[in-house]
Amino acid sequence: MKTALITGATSGIGEACAHLFAQQGYRLILVARRQDKLEKIAKHFADKYAVEIKTLIADVRDKAVLSTVLEVLPEEWKAVDVLINNAGLSQGLEPIDKGDTDDWDTMIDTNVKGLLYVTKIVSNWMIKHQKGHIINIGSIAGKEVYPNGSVYCASKHAVDALNKGMRLDLLPHGIKVTAINPGMVETEFSVVRFKGDEEKAKKVYDGFDPLQAIDIADAIWFAVSRPAHVNINDMLIMPTAQASAGLVNRK
Ligand code: NDP
Ligand code: 8X3
Numbered sequence: 001m002k003t004a005l006i007t008g009a010t011s012g013i014g015e016a017c018a019h020l021f022a023q024q025g026y027r028l029i030l031v032a033r034r035q036d037k038l039e040k041i042a043k044h045f046a047d048k049y050a051v052e053i054k055t056l057i058a059d060v061r062d063k064a065v066l067s068t069v070l071e072v073l074p075e076e077w078k079a080v081d082v083l084i085n086n087a088g089l090s091q092g093l094e095p096i097d098k099g100d101t102d103d104w105d106t107m108i109d110t111n112v113k114g115l116l117y118v119t120k121i122v123s124n125w126m127i128k129h130q131k132g133h134i135i136n137i138g139s140i141a142g143k144e145v146y147p148n149g150s151v152y153c154a155s156k157h158a159v160d161a162l163n164k165g166m167r168l169d170l171l172p173h174g175i176k177v178t179a180i181n182p183g184m185v186e187t188e189f190s191v192v193r194f195k196g197d198e199e200k201a202k203k204v205y206d207g208f209d210p211l212q213a214i215d216i217a218d219a220i221w222f223a224v225s226r227p228a229h230v231n232i233n234d235m236l237i238m239p240t241a242q243a244s245a246g247l248v249n250r251k
Helices: 012-023 035-049 063-071 101-129 150-173 189-193 198-203 213-224
Strands: 003-007 027-032 053-057 082-085 133-137 176-182 234-237 242-244
Touching (some): 003 101, 012 027, 012 035, 012 082, 012 213, 035 053, 082 101, 101 133, 133 213, 189 198
Parallel strands (some): 003 027, 003 082, 027 053, 082 133, 133 176, 176 234
């Protein structure tokens, strides 16, 4: 029985991964803040695919809570095969002189520090069991920088660096590390970026076919399902209509 731990499983890419990994027979540890949503998703996939699913209600920024909910897991659940560091967000889209410093804190604390806190705990479990695969969800924003997005882009550039660093540090333990870097994916991401303004969020995906969360879950599954001697270091996955962070061919 294989085990996957997925952060940010209440929506978008994380939820699609929970679906796909449950379908593949993995038992799951799902982490997010919205309890009702997480429990509903867990029950649905557990019933549908007859797999065990544990839900952990935690904010990845809160290292004390995170440590408590993870460390109390039964020992056999700590033999995690796949960690998907997915929880993340963008808040605001403003030039550097106008950005909200609270938004900056939220992005850096979630996308960078939250990812680190989870990785510290789970990589120690992986080292103990001498197995594991860490998937870090980066972004095109970790490869390029676009106007008004400098702090989100900086946080994803940090994920890019951490992905490479983890691979170096965990090499002696045989732990695989993969970066999955999507372009525009239609999820709750833009609603969160625009702080609940659904109209504005919808316009982001107007006139072209953006990626869907399942496209990214599929790519993650491809990386995870390679033979033991093969590691996918880094995948950059774009909608066909998007050539770079800022260039989209809209009809
Ligand atoms: P969604 O907004 O749909 O999902 C984000 C998930 O992260 C939710 O489940 C949310 O759950 C969780 N989350 C956010 N903050 C926290 C936190 N502090 N603690 C725990 N969980 C948290 O967006 P996506 O699925 O699109 O985003 C997933 C990842 O993909 C992010 O890292 C994002 O940066 C990245 N990405 C997205 C792209 C896109 O275009 N959509 C493109 C490239 C990368 P809850 O609110 O319940 O805590
Ligand atoms: C999310 C994609 O282009 O909005 O990481 O930065 S983008």
